[in-house]
Amino acid sequence: MMTALRIFAFVGAVLTSIAFAQAPSQPLPPISPELEQRLKVLETELRCLVCQNQTLADSPAGLADDLRREIRGLALAGKTNAEIKDFLQTRYGDFILYRPPVKSSTWLLWVGPFALLLVGGVVFMLVVRRRGRGGDEGPGGGGSVPAPHDAERVRKLLDE
């Protein structure tokens, strides 16, 4: 029953995303090449909310055009990059930033991979050490002392 519901929810989500519409767009007003360059860099750090895996700089969506125009307007009004990001963040949330801010709800995201690496490293060290001491048993278990029949084979090979 649960599984059926979940599958239903998933199919529904997929259908919704297909049906999700884009608005028609208008051309952007012209600006100086320096500002253009600055905004280009800024836009690569912002996510397009329509096609979520693209930056605002690359997205062809109508909303991305609107946001680019808005960003230009803010930049022409003398706003800094930080102020522009803040403007978008208060409206669209952290999701619009490609680099999520470090805060209580995201520390796991930031620290998690390093913590996992550390755990993996510690486990690796323990295993290597243990094998080094020959503490592990069984075939393929390693250890510095070879099994008697292996020792026999080694000796034979060396004698040849």
Add this chain to the structure above:
Amino acid sequence: MPQVWRYLLPLGIFAVLVYFLFKGLSLNPREVPSPLVDKPVPNFSLPKLHAPDQRLTAADLKGQVWLLNVWGSWCVSCRIEHPLLNEIAKNNIVPIYGLNWKDKREDAIAWLNKYGDPYVASIADLDGRVAIDFGVYGAPETFVIDKQGIIRMKHIGPISAESLQKDILPLIEKLKKS
């Protein structure tokens, strides 16, 4: 390490992984939580769709519970939820105001004539400027706004009969009483 842990530990890690992956399956990445929930409605002043010489502002709507529904005649999924909006309007459950997003006036009016007009009034946001203040990123979207002009809920995508019954209507009833 005791013998059992050699088996329990990987199993435990596996279980945690399965939990997160399974949870991920039931999340809809299209539904980006809005930072505007529990914040005041952004100020706007836009011409009405049917009477462009009159303007509607956020202040005009204070003192009542109301819905703001973002729609456009170009928006295919708006048609899916439209019968439900008509139903809400017919039964006088809550006043719905339309934010006609990046549309052409004549197209929008023709669309309402064809599918029915559940809106007390629609306001025309031709360049999408006000929609940005509302954090709109796709139509349809629906905001539930309380008497004090605070956004209490944002529904992304077409409203379903289920979400209407389970989430939206109970919230509206609660807000009306407060």
